[in-house]
Amino acid sequence: DTEVTQTPKHLVMGMTNKKSLKCEQHMGHRAMYWYKQKAKKPPELMFVYSYEKLSINESVPSRFSPECPNSSLLNLHLHALQPEDSALYLCASSQVSVTGTSGRKISEQYFGPGTRLTVT
């Protein structure tokens, strides 16, 4: 199974709502990622989990709260979002290979289809 699944596909929420995005993979990957992508722009890294621990947080506002309950699941909890947070949210996973010289290296990432989020 080389698939990363994301639910829901589409989400419309108000600024006072609380919602969660979900991501799942069964490839045994131990690194998982959240990206935000605005129209006609490249994906922007938000969070990286490595071995279920948050390893990178790219100064994302606290209204976005990631969670990695186990090695297959990644959630993104949303609360009090702003209209400018409307975007495509992409989840990805990859192996984390350890090299003998320069530490961890990350191989190619497998992306889910994304959740199209609209904040009204």
Add this chain to the structure above:
Amino acid sequence: SQQGEEDPQALSIQEGENATMNCSYKTSINNLQWYRQNSGRGLVHLILIRSNEREKHSGRLRVTLDTSKKSSSLLITASRAADTASYFCATEPYNNNDMRFGAGTRLTVKP
């Protein structure tokens, strides 16, 4: 912040022609990857080239890497209408474990 920058931003060609996209980056890298994205969907990994490699092939794809110039190119030969998509380069910095995407090239292949 973005690491790679692609050019051209948009490219329109006829089916059967070759398409070349370029990517430049700023810092030393472990590897460089190319991804494809169909409109509004997830990204698909195309090819990874390591910093000690100069050229790599995969089917109709050819990727080159010049670490002295901090640049890479992606060549798609004998293009098809189905190749229409956005193409992104992504770099993994040498002293970091995350990946940064370039601005992307929007390729249109006309039948």
